[in-house]
Amino acid sequence: MTDKLDKGTDDARPATVVSKDDGPAPGAPAAIKAIPVRHYGRWVSAVIVLALVGLIVNAFATADKIQWQAVGDYVFDSTVLAGAGRTLLISVLAMVMGVVLGVILAVMRMSKNPVTSWVAWAYIWFFRGTPVYVQLLLWFNLALIFPVLNLGPLYKDEMVDVMTPFMAALLGLGLNEAAYMAEICRAGLQSVDDGQTEAAHALGMSHGKTLRRIVIPQAMRVIVPPTGNEFLNMLKTSSLVYAVTYNELLRATSTIGSTSYAVMEMLFVACIWYLVITSVFSVGQYYLERRFARGSSRNLPATPWQKIKANMTAFSRERSSTV
Amino acid sequence: MTAMVKAEGVHKSFGGVQVLKGIDLEVKKGEVFCLIGPSGSGKSTFLRCINHLEKINAGRLYVDGELVGYRQKGDKLYELKDSEVAQQRRDIGMVFQRFNLFPHMTAVENVMEAPVQVKGLNRSAARQRALELLDRVGLGDKAGNYPSQLSGGQQQRVAIARALAMDPKLMLFDEPTSALDPELVGDVLDVMRDLAESGMTMIVVTHEMGFAREVGDSLVFMDGGVVVESGHPRDVLTDPQHERTKSFLSKVL
Numbered sequence: 001m002t003d004k005l006d007k008g009t010d011d012a013r014p015a016t017v018v019s020k021d022d023g024p025a026p027g028a029p030a031a032i033k034a035i036p037v038r039h040y041g042r043w044v045s046a047v048i049v050l051a052l053v054g055l056i057v058n059a060f061a062t063a064d065k066i067q068w069q070a071v072g073d074y075v076f077d078s079t080v081l082a083g084a085g086r087t088l089l090i091s092v093l094a095m096v097m098g099v100v101l102g103v104i105l106a107v108m109r110m111s112k113n114p115v116t117s118w119v120a121w122a123y124i125w126f127f128r129g130t131p132v133y134v135q136l137l138l139w140f141n142l143a144l145i146f147p148v149l150n151l152g153p154l155y156k157d158e159m160v161d162v163m164t165p166f167m168a169a170l171l172g173l174g175l176n177e178a179a180y181m182a183e184i185c186r187a188g189l190q191s192v193d194d195g196q197t198e199a200a201h202a203l204g205m206s207h208g209k210t211l212r213r214i215v216i217p218q219a220m221r222v223i224v225p226p227t228g229n230e231f232l233n234m235l236k237t238s239s240l241v242y243a244v245t246y247n248e249l250l251r252a253t254s255t256i257g258s259t260s261y262a263v264m265e266m267l268f269v270a271c272i273w274y275l276v277i278t279s280v281f282s283v284g285q286y287y288l289e290r291r292f293a294r295g296s297s298r299n300l301p302a303t304p305w306q307k308i309k310a311n312m313t314a315f316s317r318e319r320s321s322t323v
Numbered sequence: 324m325t326a327m328v329k330a331e332g333v334h335k336s337f338g339g340v341q342v343l344k345g346i347d348l349e350v351k352k353g354e355v356f357c358l359i360g361p362s363g364s365g366k367s368t369f370l371r372c373i374n375h376l377e378k379i380n381a382g383r384l385y386v387d388g389e390l391v392g393y394r395q396k397g398d399k400l401y402e403l404k405d406s407e408v409a410q411q412r413r414d415i416g417m418v419f420q421r422f423n424l425f426p427h428m429t430a431v432e433n434v435m436e437a438p439v440q441v442k443g444l445n446r447s448a449a450r451q452r453a454l455e456l457l458d459r460v461g462l463g464d465k466a467g468n469y470p471s472q473l474s475g476g477q478q479q480r481v482a483i484a485r486a487l488a489m490d491p492k493l494m495l496f497d498e499p500t501s502a503l504d505p506e507l508v509g510d511v512l513d514v515m516r517d518l519a520e521s522g523m524t525m526i527v528v529t530h531e532m533g534f535a536r537e538v539g540d541s542l543v544f545m546d547g548g549v550v551v552e553s554g555h556p557r558d559v560l561t562d563p564q565h566e567r568t569k570s571f572l573s574k575v576l
Contacts, residue, residue: 199423203437204413
């Protein structure tokens, strides 16, 4: 079906172009009219895939044990919404912490000072080398070995009061993320050609200005896409803070699930909200990448809206040419 | 006339490899000074030493009477701070073989960048001046284009305008036409010829013998990290004295 539509537009476009000029130039060669290759394999595979999808949809639609009513009832439940809000909050805060610390670690790792570069290496080695789940539990149980947090004259308090579920979640996710962000930033900074730094230095720009005005803007093109992925990952990994009793989306929905006997239904609700949040941020990421692609290719990729408009005009052109 | 650049026994090695083995030469003010030689002869390295993109290992290098990269107090030599090196580089323009334009900025933004960031010029004045410079290199209509939308020859001319925007007293050209299609070389050389006529001191590493003969005031032939032969371009190119110069010129001319 789509095959045929595509062919239609392809045929139509040259036709309109020709009509815009004053007909084919005298002596121009006749356009090729050939019978297109038939792709039977595509039809067969489409049918098989559609059948499988149909089976799955049917299984869910006809399962009378699923209380679809409960899914609808709880999607906008205030407890669920508050949980989704906390998921968003902890993910954003942990990500901010990860980005800031990650940039610092990347600069430390690339510095000529062997001490700072070694410390950054060791940090990355530990936090990338151990599971984030284990790290969350380490922070949560810190009071077992350090009952009192004593920062000399600055601050002193019981560790259990400091290490709330929120703090354990933030530190666990944020410090872990910093290790990954450090490597992403380092890769980005190193991807910029040395000639750029040389050109900036030759113009008399300082190291700091060169980094800020020349290197980082170019590194962003390499840094932004994986950072967006990291954030989407963070939104989902944040469900692990269930373990440190922070009441985010998964914990909120499961609590309802276990009391209302709608375990699966509440997991569906959680999925719906995770999908909503990740989808919204994917769109944001697309525009951010487009912003940093300036100058790297001759034409910026079209925005979704521009694509829709282009398709609409292509469609109307096709119609006018067939009429 | 005083010397713009003076080199005394300049040595440079990378790891264990000696690239410059004692360069002595003098570039006068207002002169077009051409450096030729086979690849690996050290001519580009010498050029990069002049604005301290490379640190020399021995000898002395002066630009406009000032020691490059160091300060001498008594018989002790002190390394300059990064900010002081940057200060020295402001007055020395450099044009690279691979252009090295900033790809995330338009042509006019490339030219404006250093005057605004380094000299603290306000943006509208810098833009005005940048547009004039782009006009001067024949690219007034390309001000809003990104480097990726320009041909190699156009990019190199923007790079020249970018260097000129800092009002340098010395311009270094590192094989400015080597990465260009033969067809586009002429435009860049025309701009350089105009610049020479305006009295700019220029040191040009090049394989364009025609340009060297026509525009150059002095020429040095380097090989293996040493100056083999020097003199007026017409004399060296038409009547080389050394065997090595003769065999090199017989291959490139």
